[in-house]
Amino acid sequence: MFFHKKLTHTITLHPSFLGPRMREFVTKRLYKDVEGTCTGRYGYIVAVVAILEIQIGKIIPGHGSAEFEVKYSAILFKPFKNEVLDAVVHSVDKMGFLANAGPLQIFVATMLIPSDMKLDMNSNPPSLHSDDQKIEKGTLVRIKIAGTRIDSTNIYAIGTIKEDYLGVIE
Secondary structure (H helix, E strand, C coil): CEEEEEEEEEEEECHHHCCCCHHHHHHHHHHHHHCCCEECCCEEEEEEEEEEEECCCEECCCCCCEEEEEEEEEEEECCCCCCEEEEEEEEEECCEEEEEECCEEEEEEHHHCCCCCEEECCCCCCEEECCCCEECCCCEEEEEEEEEEECCCCEEEEEECCCCCCEECC
């Protein structure tokens, strides 16, 4: 699920960056520091939409650097249990397959794949196939999230395609 949220981030600038282009350096540093990262609480930060406020910097005693508190709004991606996502298959093996939905990697175990789909390790690339569907690297699939585990820097998901309207998207 995607969210739009206001967040804050502290940026430390070296004294050499303090000057007339300081605001530009703070802005570039914010984009570099937060876009594409994952926080355990909010999920993946997909994009910074707007910088709302850059507070006046505070000099760090004995160091010379300055700290800036930046308030910004961002688009976040956080998957939830029972959410249905479209993903691209990354690899297929005897355990199941891995698929990517943006930054999220989803593992679909063989227990959570319909029983009529058989593994063919001799094909190139390895694939799962039934009478009407074939899952191989690069295939677009619709997956239901069966569970997630959230780490401080990553989100892990397990998915299923064993229900109606899930599986290969044509």
